[in-house]
Every structure is written in C-alpha cells, then in structure tokens.
Amino acid sequence: MSSATKTYTLDGSFKMHRGGSLQSPTLAYETLGSLNAAKDNAVLIFSGLSPSAHVASSDVDRSPGWWEDMIGSGLPIDTDKYFVVSVNSLGSCFGSTGPASIDPVTGERYRLSFPLLTLEDIAESAMLVVRHLGIDCLHTVVGCSMGGMSGLAFCLRHPRAVSRFVSVSSATRALPFSIAVRSLQREMIRSDRLWQGGNYDISEPPITGQRLARKLGMITYRSAEEWTQRFGRERATDPVQPGVQFATEFSVESYLENHANKFSGAFDANCYLYLSHASDMFDLAEYGGSLASGFKKLDLEKALVIGVRTDILFPPQQQQELAAGIATVCEDSKLVELDCVRGHDSFLVEMDAFRPVICEYFDSCAP
C-alpha cells in the first residue's frame, strides 16, 4: 500500500445493497491538493476493477499512480485548484475491506463468505469517506471503466452530494459480449484447481487461472487495429518458454505473456471474482425499471461522457446511449468520442488524446 494511503474504518455495521452486512469495514483512500474554505472543489475518482487508491504521485509517495499524467499540479485535474479523493473500491485488496480481508466476526478471511458485492456498495462506501472528509457536495465525480458505473450509482443515490459527472470509457450497464468475457475470466480462475472453491492457500493462489484471465483481459482491453499496426506477424525475440511446443512464437504472444507475468500475484483471486461479477450486475435500468427512469433520477449541473472508437468492452454505441440519456436531464452535457486506436485502455495510455478533453472540462468549471 502506498505511504500516501489513509484509511477510514466505519464504527458499526455496513449494510450491503443485495443483502448481508460488513462489520466495521475499512476504506483505503488518498487525497491530493487541499479542500478549499467553501468546500466546493472536491473531485471523487472511481477507478476501474484493478487499481489501488494511489491515483497519482505526491510529495508523500513519489511513485506514479494509475492516472499519473492526469492528476497533479498543473495537470488537467489540477491539484492546485482541486481536492482529489480516490478510494480503493470496497471488495478490492489494496487496503479496503474485501474478500481477502479478515472478517472481525470470525477472525478468518472472508473469502466467499463475503456478501454479494455490487457497484452500489462501492458507491455507498466511497460516500462514507466523502462524509468523513467533511464534504457535503462534490464538485465532480469522475469514473473510469467499471468506475464510471460506480460513479453513476453514486450520482443516482446521492443527487445532492454531487453537481457534475465525468464518465470515462464506461456505460449504463454491461452488454452480453462483456458479460461473456468476464464470465469466462471468472471461470478460468474457478477452474484452476488451486482456487479450491475460494479457499486457496494465500501463498499458492490460482495463478494459472489468473494468468489466463489476465490474457483474455488484455485481448479485450486493447484493439485488433492497434495490434495489427504494432505487431503484425512479427516473431517474438524473447520466446519466454523456449522448447515448449505451441509456446510463444509471435510478438503478440510474448506481449500477453509479459502482461500476465506483471499482473500475476498482484491481485487477490476472490476479490477479482467479486469485482468482476459486480461489473456485470450493475444496471441503470434497475432505477425505476428503465434506462429513461434511471436517467431521471440524476440531478447534474454538468456532465461529460468520453469514449473511444476502438473500445470493444464499452463500445461507442454505449457512450452515445449514456450521453444521450444524460442530455435529457442535464443542460450542460457533452459527448466526446476519441479516435484512439488502443481500445478500452486508451484512457490509461493515450494521454495526449484524453488530457485536452479532461482539461477543458475542469477549466470550464473551476471553483
């Protein structure tokens, strides 16, 4: 955990959206910049499935965060003007309570006894941190990928606690292609005999299933177009499994192998299962029975929806749907469709395309 990470532990029970509760859950969070006297400059960031609360470096922790080039002094989300709050999602494994945490009631890890997790729970638990920090109304909620849906849940449930919303490569709900991909990723982990029905030895996690799931992830986070340009049919120069039949031969295979190696062991398998499942379950239409009724529950002064042409997990038509729906209830809303080639991951790697859009947004409504 980053040295910049603080924790807040709820004194009492946290009721989960779909039933069950957590006793005194902890939320790990980081803040950058300062809350102004009017307390109207706070920006809450919801991350995708895998990051920690460490969204950007600071004097306390100089290691780069997951949105390093977006948040900081003089950057698009300018910490000289804004007070940025980033919470590690409930259910994750970087300081916030999740399936890998010890259940204070039993003294054992929750594992699969952790209650069914929803993005509503992630939103509500982030609200605990917001209140803890003494913030009544957030300037903006920003959500990336899964975090865009968590952010939407936040705006739906706490319309008075947020004025503005930025959705980055997200959606109103998952489509069957994304559900199929995530379902298969979860099955890869569950099929690894080391998973042991969730009761794996922490020193011997289901790494094979996790590696397979990560590789499928990479296939859907990037785009076929990028890979055609970048790899073509180039052969790997560093075959990672020399001598093994059917092993790495093309550069694209070597690339996947390197990404799987970097990720493996970094994320708890059960936490991954819970968060992945929560992504499938969220549905704006559950707010009143239809997307239209869901949108009507929003009360936003300003909104921005950004998406990428080559994103296959949260494709352009989902960006258009989200923006069009928000526009029915928010006068100052905007859709920006970027022509990035790196698919869903573009918001993390094509900063030259994303920075101006985020910058223009925050400049136009600076407190």
Next chain:
Amino acid sequence: MSSATKTYTLDGSFKMHRGGSLQSPTLAYETLGSLNAAKDNAVLIFSGLSPSAHVASSDVDRSPGWWEDMIGSGLPIDTDKYFVVSVNSLGSCFGSTGPASIDPVTGERYRLSFPLLTLEDIAESAMLVVRHLGIDCLHTVVGCSMGGMSGLAFCLRHPRAVSRFVSVSSATRALPFSIAVRSLQREMIRSDRLWQGGNYDISEPPITGQRLARKLGMITYRSAEEWTQRFGRERATDPVQPGVQFATEFSVESYLENHANKFSGAFDANCYLYLSHASDMFDLAEYGGSLASGFKKLDLEKALVIGVRTDILFPPQQQQELAAGIATVCEDSKLVELDCVRGHDSFLVEMDAFRPVICEYFDSCAP
C-alpha cells in the same frame, strides 16, 4: 465416422512441409454427386478447424453435414451437376491421420511426436485424394475459415490442378488479434493438468481446458451485435450450475455453457492444438516474400471472396485485401461483403445470405 466416409491410405511416406514425415497416412473423405466423363465438374471443399469430412447428407448417410444447406441436389453446390469432394483435414481426428492416431512405426499414438503441422500439409494431403479419384483439374476449390487458407495453399502449390477458387470468411494469413485468441485457447488446454504434456488418458481428456477454449471460441465466432440483439441482459432460465457462486446467471452465459457441453469430448485436444497452431502459421507472404509475390503464384480463371461485416476473426479488411490481391492476377474475381450479424459463424448459420452468392457463382460457371 459417417457411413458415407471413405478412406485412402498412402502407400509410402508423406513428407511434411516443415520437416518430418508420416508413414502411410490415411485420409478420410466423402464424395457427393458423380464425376462426369470430362472430369471437369469436381469441387474440393476445405473445412474449418473442427468439422469432419461429412459436409452434407446423402442416401448413404442421411444425418446432416456441416454445410448441409449448401450442398446437395438442387442446392447452391448442386450435386446433380457437381462432384463434391470433402476431406477431413490431416491432423484432425475424424478418420484422417492426426496426433490422436496410432503411429505405425511405434504402435503408439503420435500425440506430440506428430510432426509440426501446416496448412500446406492439409493441402498436399487433400491432393493425394484428388489424384486417387482420378481428377486432373478441379472445377473449384472452396475453403471456409481455416479451410480458405488451406485452399489458398492448394491453389498456390498446384495451379494446374485448379481453375477456380472460392474463399469463405478466410484470409491471406492470421492477424495478431486472431493469433492471440488462438494462442490463449491453446494455453487453456495446455494449462489443464489432465493434458499431461499431451500424454493424457484418452478416457480422461483435458475437458476443462477444452471447455474454456470452446467458450472463447464462441465469443470470437459470433458478434457483440448479435448478442446484444439476441440476449441483451436477459437472465438464464436454466442456471446450469445452481448454487455455485459466480455461475451462470445471464442467458449469454447459459448459451456458452450449452455450446461448451456439446463440443466437449467431441474433439481430440492434441489435434485441436496442432490445427489451431497451423492456422496461426500460414502466411501467403511466404510464397516469394510478400503478399504481392504470393498472389502472383496463383493462376485462376475465376474467384470469389465472401466475408461478413461483423467477423472479428477474419475481419472485412482481410476480405478486401484477399479480393484485391486475387483481382491483380484473375480477371473474373469478385468480392461479396455480407451484412450478416452473426460474425464469423455466419457462413454456417446465415444461409439465406450465403446461399444466393454461392448459387450465383456455381450457376455462372456450370460445366
């Protein structure tokens, strides 16, 4: 194996394209219709990765074949006019010699001692059957999916043995997205501990890995668009693993589960690995050093390239590339891009779209 399936066993050794040889390999094949006196009405069909030689029903075997609605009396490839030859690919497990066959030299199954398989070997072994049937020049070679590349290999290597070529949802070579998908499918099988480095117990094959690979296959054989229309966020009515956490919940998951169940056990795991790998390796540019030089080796009187807008494994730009290249060496060539929604599998399931195109082709050059 279908009762309509015949076999031809080579008397002698078959030299493999990338080294090694097979002693007296057997090729399983089926024929429909009759070879005419001029011997100019023979159509050779190359299948995708998984089918047997049973391409269509006949009086001998009334069970439907894998392209049942395309081949038969009065159908687009009309067996009243054409003599259709369908060969089970070398390396497969439906009668032709492959990794699951007994090596006559050792008396044991080949397994991973089977030599490296290429689509050139599939083309050359099909040529053995063509010669065995007394055919000097084929009217048309038709290849679907992987079979389109096998067919291309055939046309490149035996320009005098074929006058016309039909490529259905295929390409000049695999792009990195398809390579990544197939590489991951192979890794799923290799990661199953029952695979045992290829030495699995035939009664206990690596079914878990094969099921995962099949599900990933289905995700890439169909299209996100189809699934949005067909399933949306509909819940499964028949949860196949009730009570199991993270198990089937959405209709799309139930659909994948049913497909995996149907396929599992039907295909030998090692054969799958060899054929999948061969699909990655084929490259028209290996014929002379570039795609242009490869195309120049073709000598075709007529050609048809058909593809589908929603195919992500053999996408539209690959259809355009193939058709444009063939057009540089063949006066009567045509590209048809179909607006089917069912992705790569459309040629098997959207027959109303494919039939007229294939029908027009064969009617226009009937012997």
